[in-house]
Amino acid sequence: MWRVEEADLEALALGAGVLGAGGGGNPYYLFLTVRELLRAGRALQVMAVEELPADACVVDCFGMGAPTVSYEKPCQGEELLRALRALEHHLGRRATAVIGGEIGGGNAFSPLLLGAQAGLPVVDGDGMGRALPELQMLSFLIYGRPPAPAVLADDKGNVVLLTALRDVSWLEPLARDVTVRMGGTAEVVSCPMGREEVRATCLPGSISRARALGLAMLEARRTGTSAVEAARQAAGGVCLFIGKVVDVERRTRAGFALGRMVLEGLGQEAGSRMEIEFQNENLVARRDGVIACTVPDLICVLDSEDGEPLSTEVLRYGLRASVLGLPAPSQLTTPRALQVVGPRAFGYALDYQPLLAGFGAAQR
Amino acid sequence: MWRVEEADLEALALGAGVLGAGGGGNPYYLFLTVRELLRAGRALQVMAVEELPADACVVDCFGMGAPTVSYEKPCQGEELLRALRALEHHLGRRATAVIGGEIGGGNAFSPLLLGAQAGLPVVDGDGMGRALPELQMLSFLIYGRPPAPAVLADDKGNVVLLTALRDVSWLEPLARDVTVRMGGTAEVVSCPMGREEVRATCLPGSISRARALGLAMLEARRTGTSAVEAARQAAGGVCLFIGKVVDVERRTRAGFALGRMVLEGLGQEAGSRMEIEFQNENLVARRDGVIACTVPDLICVLDSEDGEPLSTEVLRYGLRASVLGLPAPSQLTTPRALQVVGPRAFGYALDYQPLLAGFGAAQR
Structure with a gap:
């Protein structure tokens, strides 16, 4: 368990940008938003998968949509929190931790933002180890977690809950259509999991790795090397x-x-x-x-x-x-x-x- | 309160077809389905708005989509029931009666089907008094009921719940996109209402009126008049x-x-x-x-x-x-x-x- 400090955010933005492999969305707005929350005194803990308690309820979170749109249409700010609350209402229980869907690009900051807003620890891991464009590409789903429930929330206050899906092939097209109608981007909270399900399906260590990558690059810049x-x-x-x-x-x-x-x-x-x-x-x-x-x-x-x-x-x-x-x-x-x-x-x-x-x- | 008999269904199909004003969807499959339920012994009661108890929880129901598609793609049969259960789960309580969204065309049978399947009485009224193509045209919404929550269910088992909408203008486009992705038709359960809200917003007497219209036409056919x-x-x-x-x-x-x-x-x-x-x-x-x-x-x-x-x-x-x-x-x-x-x-x-x-x- 480690506490996220302001200096970590800059390294994370850089490292996650590399791991975005061209995508993952614009990190800048989310970076600023999380930094402001830290400056306002919100505590944010990153927890290894092994540190999750036996009765954990972990949900994943990420932004969905064309990255091009994410550069022009900033978030309202509480989309992820609205999506989380809708998923919790549906589940009849509160989440105890969040995990990122993808560590690449701006999506590296989604679990940090939601964790800071909801007062929940962030699992050091994700569902892609990079950025990938479609929802069925989440490791949670590849390795067998069901595609529903999943919640999409937009900047306008609209919240859509996919409560049942025939199979994983329906997740991406339904969620994509809703995202396009919401204006080209939406924030998603999905895949409620217990500790063992997180262990079995996530890519552990992603946040630490992205931060280390960013720190190595910042150090090179500081010392004038490549x-x-x-x-x-x-x-x-x-x-x-x-x-x-x-x-x-x-x-x-x-x-x-x-x-x-x-x-x-x-x-x-x-x-x-x-x-x-x-x-x-x-x-x-x-x-x-x-x-x-x-x-x-x-x-x-x-x-x-x-x-x-x-x-x-x-x-x-x-x-x-x-x-x-x-x-x-x-x-x-x-x-x-x-x-x-x-x-x-x-x-x-x-x-x-x-x-x-x-x-x-x-x-x- | 009156009990729906098999003979009522034929009159209702004819009268509702007229009130469809060209639309409302194909009544034939739903007519057959409801008739089979009655023949299998399911009781189905139609209740005047005035007969609703003070603690009633009424939900509306209807099919959405291009009527052309409804002629080619029959329902699986339990879409409305799945949508109802999803809405009840969201509300945290059971519905006590159902009301049709539109009396025109096949949609006249939606509340009868759901009522027979769920064992709930059907309110003698609807939200259009005819058929109309878009969701915001429901009288419940015109006269102030909120557009969310609303549930869409398809023949494949997919269920989508619109849990929050910025305003009524978002209902139709989001639900339409989901309906198109679901294959062009979807079954909807929405607008949970208490007794006073039904009274204030519904068009009362629709089922009785459609049935009477159909009976007059059947009588004319029987006697050889126009x-x-x-x-x-x-x-x-x-x-x-x-x-x-x-x-x-x-x-x-x-x-x-x-x-x-x-x-x-x-x-x-x-x-x-x-x-x-x-x-x-x-x-x-x-x-x-x-x-x-x-x-x-x-x-x-x-x-x-x-x-x-x-x-x-x-x-x-x-x-x-x-x-x-x-x-x-x-x-x-x-x-x-x-x-x-x-x-x-x-x-x-x-x-x-x-x-x-x-x-x-x-x-x-």
Whole structure:
């Protein structure tokens, strides 16, 4: 159990930005909101999965929607709390802890915000170990938790509770339609779990890992060394490309930010191109037409200068960028998980090859 | 209080079909389902609003979606019961009676089905006195009941509860999106009310009136007189046109059946044309380009031969049809109600003129 201090938030924002792999939503508003709550004296504890009591009632929480929208439409602030209260009313009991749905991007702050508002500890773990675009990709659901109940709340005061779902395949389309109608983003509280269910399905240690990643990058900035290289080392990844953004196509459709970017090589990479396709998050990177890295491994585009994560919303022509490939958490690369988060789940006629053993390694 | 017998169902189906004004959904499956429940010994009581006990908890119920879909996709059968149980769970108490959202078309049978399944009496009243296409057009909502909670259930087992809505304007779009995703139709249970709230907001006597209308038509058929004329007399309306369907345009878009039909006059009407536009229900009838009748008055297209109601789904070239205009219930023609159900609410640049005093009377 450790207490979140203001300094942790900056490191977490940076580390979670990297783990967002291009998505996860804008962290800035949530970062500011949580910082204000800490400054106002709210205590916020992060608890290891092992520290959960036997009678714990843990709920997950995250923001849903196109990240592009999250940059333009800030939260009202109490969406997660309204969703939590609606879920508690439905369950007939109070939650005792919260866990993040995804550690990547702004969603790293969802459990911190809700924990601070509701006075609940935050479990050091999440349901993705990165950011991923669709709800069935939560590890809680991949490993067998039921998809209902789930609550969506918006900035206007609307609250929608999915009380029963035929199976997990109905969660994403129903929740996505509601999210689009709510204005393109919604806050979700779902997956009530006991301690054993959290243990069996979550990705433990995510918050600590994101914070450590961010701290390594901040330290590199402070000492004038490469923050990109610090991130690569801290996350155990490989550098896939160094170049300049020369093309970005992006559209918001059916509640997602869809598109592709092209980078032209600089320095040793001159003459090469990297193309990256994304659905909220970066999915597939090709170097001169050859696959270099695929989901669920993380394709992270960072500013070459200071390592700042470049999410798919802020990409623009001329940015100097380094592309890191980071290995997926082991829970996302089992045969069961790859059916849900592997390249084929996104429509690619590709089998997943681990970054460090497959495409990426062959090219480095 | 009266007990529903099998013979009542046939009369009710016919009368409710007329009051559907082109919409309200397909009554046939629900008619069969309720008839089977009665044959299996389920008792079903209809209770006047005045007979409700002081501690009553009444919920409304109806099917939502494009009527065209209701002709192709029958209900699984227990959608309304699942929705009721979800609403009761949310409320923390059992309902003691049900009331129909709309008496028109198949929706006349929704409260009978739910009442028979749940063992609850059905209030003799409804929320429209006819059929209307959008949820905010329920008299309960027009006259001040809150739009949440409302539950939607589908044939697959999905149940969605709208627990909080910013205002009534959010009910229809959110519920419509969910309905479309559920496959184009959904069953709804909503508007929990006490006795005084039912009294203050419902249209009383709807079931008795629909049954009496159907009985008058059946009697005319039995004695070889005109069922169309019997309907006109029983409902106190006017005959707007007698002709033949020569054109039908119909499309299913955004969860609605939208379109128009054209009739060419026969007999005394030869040389004239009537055009009727619809959104699930018939909205505006023009005779040779001149407005003859508008919503909320009822524009009812009946088979000239036997008075069978011709809903917008079954219209086709060549049908001999009589168009009746029936006066709207008084609760739908107050200034407050006309803002929600008058011609302007459907995008027409027209003020409502009562059928018997306005356009229709001038032309007869």
